Amino acid sequence: MHTTENRSALLADLALIAFLVAFVALARLLPHAWGFMPVAASALFAGRMLRNPVLAPVVPLAAMALSGLVLSGDDWRISLVTYGAITLPAFAGMATRNWRGVIGTAGTMVACSVAFFVLSNFAVWAFSGMYSHDIAGLTQCYVLALPFFQNTLIGDLFWTAVLFGGAWMIQHMPLLSRSNG
Template sequence: MNTPVRPFSPQLAILIGFVLAAALARLLPHAWNFTPVEAVALFGGAYFSQRWAAFLIPLGALLLSDLWLGFYTLMPVVYACIALSVLIGMTLRGRVGVRNVAVAGLASVLLFFVITNFAVWWFADPLISHPACQIGLTECYVAALPFLKSQLLGTAVWSVLLFGGFEWLRHQVPALRQTQTA
């Protein structure tokens, strides 16, 4: 049974370890947008039973990696999208399975794509400027398609590693088999 875990359990330490390991992986060289960020948000939403932990731990891990990588103009928009992904992850509580995680991952990535690229166009980032009209918005989305592909692949791979790894570990370690609800 896949259920969220309570604070101060062995599961909590392992969950935090998974999130931090994935966040550290963001610092390694990788293809553009092939990151664990969306998968970490979904994972946090699915497994941290306390709402504050579900948001704080994935967003905190993202912030820690951003401290190293640097801040950027659209950071508030990105963090808001990641918070929305945590909410999507919460719909997986007690229902973690390949299909559900895949659908949640797809929804999360598409939501991120639509919102962040709209923000790039709306706020006219000086590095990537598109005309303030429908054509400019379309150009912005078309220019971002290669990043969407990488983000979809990254989210899929990292979701398999996080969700699959944690569920495998739960089946291997007796102390983790105990299901706990919030």
């Protein structure tokens, strides 16, 4: 009996991973405002919702890699930092699995958005050659990236609300619940 439950949990996790990866990859390929994507929100969602949360980093990494086959690439060092930074919400989701409520979830997402902004723009400053390698260049890089951060933060919070709100509705709305019928 225990093995059947484990298999069912694994299949449910794999189905959720496949859905999230496809959703994020498609969202990256469709027209969107720069930075307004569900990548970080899906990673946080996976970290919180998967029965086996260690699988959560697969979601953003697979989605980025899959959509990256079509999109033009950055310098490999910038991509490496970006890929690492985009897994942070998955780990944050694992660390905050027992937190409930909008404030804790939104706060976690904001912290992940800020971390992504800091890390990804530091990589752009360090490796792109677009900025001088001094404090003035670093400052310029962060200042010029602020409009993108605004989109990222709004997008991360929007998609977090969509994913967690959708899950809540499925779990609590009688017409959507699997237990009804």
